[in-house]
Amino acid sequence: MQEIVINLHIHTRFSDGHATHAELGRYAARSGLDAIIVTDHNLWVQGAEGYHTENGRQALVLVGEEVHDPTRQPQKNHMLIFGAERELSPFGADPQRLIQQGTAGGGLCFIAHPYDDAMPAFHEPDLSWVSWEVEGYTGIELWNGMSEMKSVAGNFLAAAFYAFFPHLMARGPLTRTLNKWDELLNSGKRVVAVGGSDSHALPMKAGPLRRTIFPYPFHFRCVNTHLLTPTPLSGNLEADKRLIYAALKAGHAFVGYDLPASTRGFHFSAQGKDSQAEMGDEIPAKGGVTFQIRLPLKTECVLLKDGKPVKKWNTRDLCTYITTEPGVYRVESYINYWGARRGWIFSNPIYVR
Ligand SMILES: [Zn+2]
Numbered sequence: 001m002q003e004i005v006i007n008l009h010i011h012t013r014f015s016d017g018h019a020t021h022a023e024l025g026r027y028a029a030r031s032g033l034d035a036i037i038v039t040d041h042n043l044w045v046q047g048a049e050g051y052h053t054e055n056g057r058q059a060l061v062l063v064g065e066e067v068h069d070p071t072r073q074p075q076k077n078h079m080l081i082f083g084a085e086r087e088l089s090p091f092g093a094d095p096q097r098l099i100q101q102g103t104a105g106g107g108l109c110f111i112a113h114p115y116d117d118a119m120p121a122f123h124e125p126d127l128s129w130v131s132w133e134v135e136g137y138t139g140i141e142l143w144n145g146m147s148e149m150k151s152v153a154g155n156f157l158a159a160a161f162y163a164f165f166p167h168l169m170a171r172g173p174l175t176r177t178l179n180k181w182d183e184l185l186n187s188g189k190r191v192v193a194v195g196g197s198d199s200h201a202l203p204m205k206a207g208p209l210r211r212t213i214f215p216y217p218f219h220f221r222c223v224n225t226h227l228l229t230p231t232p233l234s235g236n237l238e239a240d241k242r243l244i245y246a247a248l249k250a251g252h253a254f255v256g257y258d259l260p261a262s263t264r265g266f267h268f269s270a271q272g273k274d275s276q277a278e279m280g281d282e283i284p285a286k287g288g289v290t291f292q293i294r295l296p297l298k299t300e301c302v303l304l305k306d307g308k309p310v311k312k313w314n315t316r317d318l319c320t321y322i323t324t325e326p327g328v329y330r331v332e333s334y335i336n337y338w339g340a341r342r343g344w345i346f347s348n349p350i351y352v353r
């Protein structure tokens with residue numbers, strides 16, 4: 001399998017971000033990303049996809065959309081849509097209809113920042129998802145860089161601190177979001193997890209202080225979605241787009257916080273009696289299943305079954321576990337960085353049926 005590192009959920013000047021698609025493409029190439037997916041609010045920007053080169057490295061810019069209902073009070077329910085290849089904001093008022101329309105032509109729908117606190121000091125509302133009765137969506141944005149900021153920087157002082165020391169902020173997906181994901185998985189649903197930066201590069205002004213909150217090149221080195229694909233990117237836009245969206249749809253992916261150390265090379269797979277499974281796949285329990293976890297470096301690693309830890313390793317980079325029990329198995333890994341234990345890797349599950 002090949003590994004493709006993408007950063008998704010990004011805003012440009014077409015909505016409330018502060019860069020063009022071409023600038024983002026160059027930042028992405030410079031940051032070592034393979035691709036990014038731009039998702040402006042209620043606007044699918046046509047004609048902006050393509051490859052950009054910087055310092056001899058190439059990055060692909062794809063365009064999706066983040067849809068919500070701007071007339072809804074209070075504001076809630078943001079949805080990321082990839083690969084629908086058409087404008088979907090007219091359906092923003094009805095989340096179920098939005099999912100039907102978004103997936104009808106092969107598009108993917110991810111619930112954005114499922115839990116997202118208000119930030120009253122900055123007039124930022126709570127943008128959590130509330131319509132959990134919906135069906136048929138592809139997955140959720142497990143780790144969102146801005147929601148985490150909103151959860152820890154409720155006042156000017158805290159926001160200013162993290163604006164100047166952004167590398168001290170990230171700890172992992174919100175516990176509420178992790179618990180909700182496990183609840184959805186335990187109900188029998190297949191729910192793909194992705195990590196998004198929600199990058200805007202917002203300018204902050206507080207008295208004499210001027211600072212950009214999380215510049216794009218910084219965010220591109222933080223929470224990324226790593227995809228496993230059968231082939232590398234080819235340089236052909238349509239073929240590469242299909243490759244990326246197929247991996248996202250299948251959940252052949254993990255969420256990696258690449259700032260403390262690159263998570264490239266992580267692997268979680270299962271070997272059964274007659275079959276093999278990657279993250280996102282199902283495998284029969286009959287005859288037993290051996291999980292294999294490979295970490296890019298030796299650090300804390302937890303295997304969870306149905307949301308509960310079943311095995312923990314602290315000093316290994318290769319971990320194995322044998323089971324005959326059906327369940328939803330996933331991996332979390334943590335790393336120490338700047339004096340704190342921080343979430344590093346969150347795998348998609350392997351479904352043992
Ligand atoms: Zn949003």
Ligand SMILES: [Zn+2]
Pocket residue numbers: 009010011066198
């Ligand atoms: Zn957003």
